[in-house]
Amino acid sequence: MNRVGNISCYTGYIFLTINVSLYRNKSKIQQASSFDEESEYASSRYVPSLKAILNDLVSNSLSIEDYPSVIPMPASMTSAAGAGSARRKGKALEGSARKKKGATDKWSRTGNSSTEATTATTTFQGGRSMVFMVGGISYVELRVARDVMENESREIVIGSTKFVSPSDFIDDLTTLAR
């Protein structure tokens, strides 16, 4: 919260910023490592419910009662409940451990460690997970999907009828009144 305050103080245009940055240079390097995690920002405590759903989906622990399948699925894709609940318990830690990918990578146990070092452009484990949201998806949720994809090394393709900003969404809600 402090940090956001700090940043918001030095508005202004680009050369001013250069100046400020030059001035702050020394202290900034020392801060840099603590700046990485989202959880640091008090204004980002809320986690969209999509995140838990995606985590469960890629770890094959999404409840089959709440999210039934149209065709029978192989047992391996529906019964990994243990992994899912363990993940949920660890959720509080998730934010702070984010950057240390190797240590928290759920897929390291498969013995394939070569995928960890590199980023989203390389290989993913397992099949594609596609998620489609009827009625619009927010930009926050697009980010959540990218985060889960990167953290879990699983490819997630996300789609919707449209991408909505908060204002678009309120406009959409007005159609209910017609």
Next chain:
Amino acid sequence: MSSNQQQVSFYCCNPVCDINFVFRTNLWRNCASHIVAPRSIYLSTISTSIFLNLCHKEADPGWKILIVDDISMKVISAAVGMYDIMERKITLVESLEKKRAPFKDMGAIYVLAPTQDSVGRLVEDFSDKSKILYGPNIFVYFLGPVSHQLLGQIKQCKHLIKRLKALSEINADFLVKEQRAFTIDTLVPFSDFFVRGSSGPPEGVIAAKLVTICATMNEYPYIRYRQTSGICSSVASLFKRKMDQYVASNPSWWYHGSGKSGSSGERDRSSLLLLDRASDCLTPLMHDFTYQAMVHDLLTMEGDKITYKADGTNEKPEDKDVLLNEKDKLWVELRGKHIAQVIEILSARINEICKSSTSSAFAGSGGGNMSLSQLASALKALPEYREVMSKLSQHMHISHECMDVFNRNALLDLSDIEQTLATGKDEDGRTPKLTEMISRVEGALLRMRETKDRLRLVLVATISQNGLSSADRDRLLRAAQLGRDELLILNNLSRLGIQTVNNGGGGGGRSGGAMGFFG
């Protein structure tokens, strides 16, 4: 199957027609060991099918006119730039809807959405022989499957049939805006997804387009859906039927996980999960301070385009248009990061460039203490940094504009109220009393100037608490001073299964979410 091989399969739509078959082209890629992102597949599908297509190269090597409708314009501009279009020997891009000039000696390529309107206009172009605008070679591409009825209309247009050199479907009736994020335009108002409306059920359109998308990506997924959602379950069963039909009518099509692709790096079969917005209306209303979300929330955008006031060269601020999309690498890198971090990164990079450029440009001038104007001229002197610098400064401008709105509207405080409402806990992990929260919301409402902002906060409070007691609700509404339309929105939330009044009964319509935290 080698990679990037194109196959064309034929299917007979009607044995007694003049056009014997419609080409159903699809770029069937064999991604042996690496994964091709959906956006890349999509882009190459479009450019390959339309612009590299062998049939029209051989049939007419000359320059052509490209005619598009509104939907296909979006699709094409998402895939290729103007330069690419010129490269493909196209002199002019024209809008189907507008009056067009004749080019009697040139061929024409129509890329259209398979809608009644577009097909009607296409046929109209060729209804009167003396008024035909183009030469003897006409190529027609549809973004998605064309219905038999529309095909029938085309068949009856003799002048068109005579000139038609290709008619094909290109499986691209959707937009892949980010590497792995797509939208399908249903042209259906939001309410029709959840309340039976006048425009007919949208499930069919959604299911059909999902089939196209899966076909393009070579996926035959397991289908899962939110059990409590009516629209999800009907899309799920319709999708299954249409997907099975597609697989049955395209015997050479393969999918990941079938074991048929014959590659060593075989992937598992995919899954498709269908969700609906009604089950989480809170997320799209919350303030979020990551770059992409903030830009779309706080600044005026026109699609991907943002216009900002840049300091012009001669003191006068000038409007600058920037596209924030996949082509901007810096945007792709920064969009998911918190705004504070974005500004840090940008400052650090600008700083770095300044240092390296000043040390080389002013190596002999004593270094050290340079004035701002010296810095600026040093930058201008170094063309290799100019491009990088202009991107960095663009984003610096945009992020600062975000911060300006953030400060002006006291969003830090507002966001804390929202976050506490949504998570049930305040910043220090304490659980505040509901009355305390209602007072804070009330205070914030009284300070807010815009009606839409006040409505937004009332919505967040109502949805996050799974309905408010009549007394609390009245208190907030008094402070919010909403108009009749806004009140109507609030009342109509119940049509999405969201509780608006909750007199202590607890539980109810909505599953999940943050309910019953306060009391």
